[in-house]
Amino acid sequence: MSVVDDVKSKIDIVDVIGQYATLKKAGRNFKALCPFHNEKTPSFIVFPDQNTWHCFGSCNTGGDVFTFLMKKENLDFGEALRRLAQRAGVELTRDAPGEDAERKKLRELLATASAHYHYLLKQHPAAQRAREYISKRFITPETAARFELGYALDEWEALRSFLSGKGYALRELEAAGLVIARESGSGHYDRFRGRLMFPIRNRNGEVIGFGARTLGDDEPKYLNSPQTPLFDKSATLYGLDRAKDAIRKENLAVIVEGYMDVIGAHQAGFCNVIASLGTALTEKQLGLLKRLTNRYALALDPDAAGQEATKRGLQIAREALARKTVPVPMGAGLIGFEERLEAELFVIPLPPGKDPDELIHAAPQQWSDLTAHPEPLVDFYFHALTQDLDLQNARDKSAAVQRLAPIIREIGDAVQRAHYTQKLARLVQVAEPTIAQEIAQVQRASPAEKRSAVETPRVAPRAVSKREEYFLTLALRTPEHLPRVPFLEPDDFADGEARAFFLALRECAAASDFFDRDAFHAALDASLVPLWERLRAAESGVPELNQPELAREIEIAAYRLRAERDKTELARLEVLLRDQDELRAAADEPHLRARVAFLLKRVAESQRALSARTALKAHTF
Incomplete structure (x- = not known):
């Protein structure tokens, strides 16, 4: 969790805004006279379950707790963050100057360890059992080299001695998860011993950890690196570095359980396959895939445990994946808004007793047919x-x-x-x-349940949305295209951090004909540097596009962002219009209905603009 999200999670937006406005309960929300303009009828609403606020009066603006404080106290984002962090009891510390160097050293260390493990697999007599296992699983030497499979000697200090000889300190080996301190305090021993080694890489292909399979009867059968500064099992997908292009091309991510499933699939030419590292699919893992595709298929083992894992994975996906808000006629002249899942979820039903690797080797055409025509989520649920x-x-x-x-x-x-x-x-x-x-x-x-006598529990605050992050990633890559989207305003960003970054980027780009990225980074408020780093890392997930394509892509991203913002406001207005008590207490009905009409018109305009640009994009490609 970033420091911004940590602060959000510990701050009650009702308490903060309540210091500047007299809030009164209105159903599940709170209302007040807007603190930013003079009015007689309350049009300012706080939505505590979403940690947001919105003025439906002449301001027509809203945001999160950061944007409120920035607007009310005329602060920049960094100042607002520091005030709220102090209030929340969150300590703000700048990254130590050596932190980046330390992470770089860990990456070098893990790459060295991986190369050493791979050398042992190929050359050391003790690795014969591992070589036989790989051969029995029909993995060719070329594939083993491509995935840099390795072998850890069945000795207590073999790797420690080798890496110490290369000049690495014991604290670095421990930080990388390669050695474990003895409980007696008398030294360290190798974490992985007598195992087949699978280097785990991030999406950029850098080794960040290892998976290790026993070749005997040792338990556990599979052992992973612990949590380290580089490795988070719940936020990593095995094989994504090699699969990302194929996932984008096929518009489908096939998710399996094991390392060998991925390796066997890629060897057979099915390169859109990744593994969830033996865990139930997590929201963080899905976040890695959202930029590549909105179509996901789970191909987990057909046994009872696999079926339960499939159900859990699908449930997590349903909760985590993007949704769109669509208008639905409600009668009596009202328009309702309901959520629909934007992603497509599938299940690949495997034959009894076959895992993906076994099926791919025995019947590659059957696997090809199953992945070409996966079972839709709903059909799976009808049975399950x-x-x-x-x-x-x-x-x-x-x-x-x-x-x-x-x-x-x-x-x-x-x-x-x-x-x-x-x-x-x-x-x-x-x-x-x-x-x-x-x-x-x-x-x-x-909506009715949330207005019941039982108070709705507060949900974790949302960080920068995926649409906001994607637009900012494109804008940071080519800020010269920002003039192509003059309609996009800071208020279109729901997140205060994203809004502040957009303002800083737009101002810097407008100040000169030449955008100096390094100068922008150096001048950026320290509170926005973590977002800068996330956006820079996210650039690797953006397709390689020429300048006209990038210009069109940034327009598409901007229209989608504005449409998402408008639909969110429409959904809130619909709730107010449907609840007569809140309606009378919040603002006059004609004004709200006029705002609904305006937003519906603008959403339609955005959709037309998107249709024209996506059609041109499809024709161009």
Whole structure:
């Protein structure tokens, strides 16, 4: 968690804004006279469950706790961060000057260890058992070299002695997760011994850790590097450095469990395969894939444990992946807004007793067919969530509908949603209108439930959104294209950190005909340097584009960002308009309806602009 996110998580936005405005409870939110303009009817709303605020009056602006303090106290982002950090009890410390050098040294150390392990696998007599295992798994020497597979000698201090001889300090070996201090305090011993070694790389191809498989009966069967300054198992995907181009080209990421599954797939030419390091799929891992594709297929083992892992992975994906807000007629002249999943999720059903590596070796065409036509998420759930039910029983029929309705409601395509509504009606042998009504009630349950007597728990504050981050990544790469999106304003960035960075970048780019990136970095407020570093790291995930393509891409990113912001405001307005108590307490209805009409028109304009540019992009490519 970044220091900005840490501060957000510990600050109550209601407490902060309450020091500047008299807040009154209005349903699940709070209302007040806007502290930024004179008014008689409250139009300023605080949304505590989202850690945001918005003025629906003449300001027509909003943001998070940082943007509020910046606007109210006329502060820059760094000053706002320092004030809120002090309030939250979070210590702000600048990175030590040697920290980057230390991380670089760790990367060099791990690369040296990987090369040494690989040499041992090829040359050392003690590695014969590892070579036989690789051969038995049908991995060629060329593939083993490509993935730099290695072998750790079955000795207590072999690697420690080798690396110490290369001039590396014991504290560096320990920081890299390669050695463990003895409990007695009398020295260190190698973490990996007598194991086949799999170097784990980041998306840029740098070694950040290791996976190790026992070749005997030792437990555990697989052992990974511990958490280090470079390695976070929950935020790493094995093989992503080699798979990212294929994932983008195929527009599909196939997620498997094991190292050998990835290696075998790539050897056979199926290069869009990555592994989740033996863990249930995590939100951080999905974050690595979002820039490459919005289509994900899980190919986990068909045993009971694999099926449970598939369910967990799909659930995490449903919660973590991007959603779009779509208008839905509500009757009585109202327009509702409901969320639809923007991503497509699939399951690759493996034959009983076969893991991906075994299937790819035995029947590569079958694997190719399965990945070309994966099972949609909803079809998988129709079986997985009803297999324990007796669908001749009325109570179990109701249970089936309750389990599947939330899945169906997320489907973005209306025709597909209607198809699965019909399928569920046939499955439980209940009239389709009844099933459609049940799904509709699930769709509209959320706002009502949140206004119930039970207080909604506060959710973790959102960091810079993916759309904000992607736009800023493009803008940082080619700030000369910012004049192409003059309609984009700081208020279009919901996150205060992103808003401040956009302002700084725009001002620097406008100040000179030549943008000096190093000078911009040097002049950047220290509080924005972590975002700078994240954006620089994210550049590796941006496709290589020529200047006209980059100009068009930055326009597309800007229109998407503005449309997302407008849809968020529309969703909030819809809640106010549907709740008559909040409506009377918050602002006059005609003004809000006029704002809805304006935003709907602007969303439509953004969609037309996007359609024109994406069509041109497709034609160009």
